[in-house]
Amino acid sequence: MLLGDGMERQILHVDVNNAFLSWTALDMLKNGESLDIRTIPAVIGGDEKLRHGIVLAKSMSAKSAGIVTGEPLYQARKKCPTLRVFSSNFKVYREYSNQLYELLCEYTDKIERFSIDECFMDMTEFLRGRKLIDIAYEIGRRVREELGFTVNVGVAHNKLLAKMASDFSKPDKVHTLFREEIPEKMWKLPVGDLFMLGKKTVPKLQLLGIKTIGDLARYDYRWICYRFGKFGKMIWEYANGIDTSEVVSEKEAPKGIGNSVTLPRDYESLEELNSVLLALSEQVSFRLRKQKMFAETVNVQLRTSDFRDFSHQKKLNHATCSTSEIYQVAKGILEEMYRQQKIRLIGLRVDHLTDKPIQQVSLFDEKTVNEKQEKLDKAVDALKQKFGYESVMRASGMETSRMMKRKDE
């Protein structure tokens, strides 16, 4: 920084205000609804009959009633009896997210989609003689006028500070967080407001007398590193506004692909669980093949009725994308780990993805079976692509599909 401001990176973080709720509101208005649900106590929530009943997003007035994201809908209703609940629609969200992304792409090539409703922009080489903060205000105005929803824009010299800044007062605001502003704007905040400090770490820090981000920033660096390892180094640096990570514009290949479902009631037999596992295998392997990737590891996750999570995994000696193979492995894992518990959730995920199959050494007849299976997978995929995921489905798959909300294309 002593080299002068010319060396500083120019970073923006754009964060959609109440994204799912705002986008649902716009979609409803577009479809002839006259009520703007952004103006009433309202939330986006899952289906309580399917035990998916949590708050995914809230309006400003719902927030004023003390409703927080992630809490059960029944609890939210207790806080606000007049609360209206609307269901999510990820297809719609994807469209609005894309509209935002396209608008932001007019400003820079270096742009990172951090989530469906957040982007980082590296403006360092794209200022074209303008001031960063002016661009931030212009983006806020244009999104509001052209897209119909609002964003917060954080302005800073690195990603962490830009993200912290966009989280200051909302909605429809621009905030800066430059180095000299850190003590005034960030150090006074409770330590739990720091990015990456969640509900498990905050109490541990409080035991050390660390209450604010400033307390953490001024705490002995070596002690925090000793106590919290790599994670400690990171949060101490964050508290001091240090973050050298780059804005990454190319979408990286996924490291793993998984689907899970909370069951409409607790399941208590392998047979019931297996039928869900088959549907999950179809879904996961379909997504895997769409990515043209192969997986080396299969992982089965269970959540018991008393909310205890556990998982088992198996590494294969090759990489696969076959529905039946993934299912067979997953079934074996499930049988090995299941101990007659009441199961609330079951999940399947594949990890250690590669873009080429490590060829299985197999006997001729085995290979024939594999090739047959591969052909079947391809034929089914083609139909799913053309007529929709549910066009080709086993009865058990249909049942499971009803429990699940398909999120992406």
Add this chain to the structure above:
DNA sequence: TCTGGGGTCCTAGGACCC
């Protein structure tokens, strides 16, 4: 009808090897 679903990264312990 209390508590979603999709990810990433890190850690710790055991097996195994030299």
Add this chain to the structure above:
DNA sequence: TCTGGGGTCCTAGGACCC
């Protein structure tokens, strides 16, 4: 004749994010 020890792979679990 107890007590090495570093490195890698695999697994289970946990923390965090949106």
